[in-house]
Amino acid sequence: MKKYILLLATILTATFSGCDYNERNFDGFEDLSKPQNVATYEYTFAESDIPTIVKALNANKNAQDSATAKILNADKMFSASAEASTLIPYFLTTKYYAADVKSSAKVTYKYKEGRNETVTNLSTAPYTLTENDYKLIWGENVITALTPEKSPEKSIPTILTKNIASPTEGMFKNVEYYYSKEEPVSTTVENKIIEADFDAYPAGSGILVAIDGWINKDLKGNIGWQNIAYSNNNYAQISSYNSKTVNDVRLITKVIDLTKTTNPKFSFDIVVGKFSANCLSIELSENFDGKEANITTATWKDVTSSFTIPQPASGYTKWASAGTLDLKAYKGKKIYISFKYSGDDTSTPKKTTTYQIDNVKAFDEIIGKDVKNKELQYAAYEYKSSKWQLASSVISLQPSDYDAMGLKFLTTAQAPNYLPAYLKLKFPFAQEGNTKTIVYKTSATSCYADEYVYTAGKWAPNTFIIEKTEQFVFSNKGWVFDPTLHVVMQKGKADTDDYMMIVNYVKAHQAIDNPALISSYGDSEYYYGFSANYGNITYRDKDRSLDTTYPKSGTAAEKAAFMDQRTIEAIKIFLTLKYPNAQTQVNGIDQMAEVTGLVYSNPVSNNTNENWTYTMQCVGNKEWKYIQRESEYGTIEKAGE
Incomplete structure (x- = not known):
């Protein structure tokens, strides 16, 4: 069942302390003093809860509510004819009767949209x-x-x-x-022995390659080959950049059985980026036993010269075959092949070249039948x-x-x-x-x-039956629907994590012409300054200067103003990505959003790290308007000021 999560974080008491939005929509909200039982609830609405609302509607004794009660009772779920925003407060009144003003409840419920089997x-x-x-x-x-x-x-x-x-x-x-x-027709065909395209395994920055029977081990440091996903393709990637150590990483295939082969071969595709030194070698062993503890005691033959490993002057190469290794000399044997990465982030100059490999395969070329x-x-x-x-x-x-x-x-x-x-x-x-x-x-x-x-x-x-989660708040008028989106941005390596959304956006847009805008690990960008690795928005001059439009020679105030506007622009993009179906109003109430992100090293602030909450309003299809932002230290900056 597809889910639309309208609200992802519980509402904070401070959110309502001085917001014009609350004064417009929740009349009298600010007037009650000293609430004693402010609470947050989460509840999954069940079919057994329907009678409570039906009873309350019928008690109103008017034709419209009686008609709504019949529809709700028949469908056993909410719909356009029985809106949850107006009906769930009836239920919350009986469920959380002891709640005080400013309490909130996230309610998950089914919504009838006609999706069929x-x-x-x-x-x-x-x-x-x-x-x-x-x-x-x-x-x-x-x-x-x-x-x-x-x-x-x-x-x-x-x-x-x-x-x-x-x-x-x-x-x-x-x-x-x-x-x-x-x-x-009769032709030369490839009878596969082993194959790895990395597509069938979890991928993302920080996720190590983990294929059954393969070994991924750093013998000197603490990094490894990562399974990266980009442009709908998974591949293995390695770099010593920012490892702070010397690295000897081995990605070793599972056993390659050549005992019944005729013309065995080995090949893979490769991309090389940010070349600083030759760090990759391909090695082959006849006596390795497949055990991690015996990697260094086995005999490994360097076969790198059989392949073409690019050395780009700058940037990244395009995907290309590294060539094919003839394995006829090993017919009748069982072998292992290792992708050995020798990096060093401590040396001068550093050895941190990035390598990406894909479509790794050992195969036997034989005469058989296949289609052209x-x-x-x-x-x-x-x-x-x-x-x-x-x-x-x-x-x-x-x-x-x-x-x-x-x-x-x-x-x-x-x-x-x-x-x-x-x-x-x-x-x-x-x-x-x-x-x-x-x-x-x-x-x-x-x-x-x-x-x-x-x-x-x-x-x-056609419409479907979906699951929704919406928030309600308790005011002096009782429980009322509140569609405000509350998001505290979370860091993470997955493509769907909050900061990573902007990183991927820059990869697909600004970084095409300027690859330097993306970190070597692919989890940070320097156009808007969002980092999924650190979970912050960097204002640091060292990072942002990688953007050619950044005012490098400007004053601290000019740089901060530039980055403030960039951050607002990024928050708007973030909201369109995270909530692509957001409407200007939800059941007659303006759709607002409050997004909290961590700013690192603002040149005009005494605070090294400072959380800012941005208030935005949806004003059109994938269009958000900046209202204000508030620092965790109490500073409020409104649009136009």
């Missing part, structure tokens, strides 16, 4: 055909595509029947497979009448569709902007009320489905 079942991870699946169809493991002879419509049901345990009537499964219009050309295809299958069959009524976006949109995947936020245009082109003669179920990929490993309806000459998404 079909789109829910289709919003699952896809099933990707494996080499074993193709072998099941062909009887050979080197043919890695379906063809007209082995058609998807006939082959995929066989594969799903074998792999999906206990399917139920009406179950859907998204399937990914390769298809060739031509039949297989193949294309990735997506399809939806349904278990119907006790068998799997193509769900012909479901539209699965194809790779060519994403290419036409200029995207690799389609997020749920982007879908309403792209899918109506796609459906208009695909169904130019659609009639009023026509519906289409459409499946699209939101990432390499996930799919999402929507139902679209043709209404008044346009395609629009």
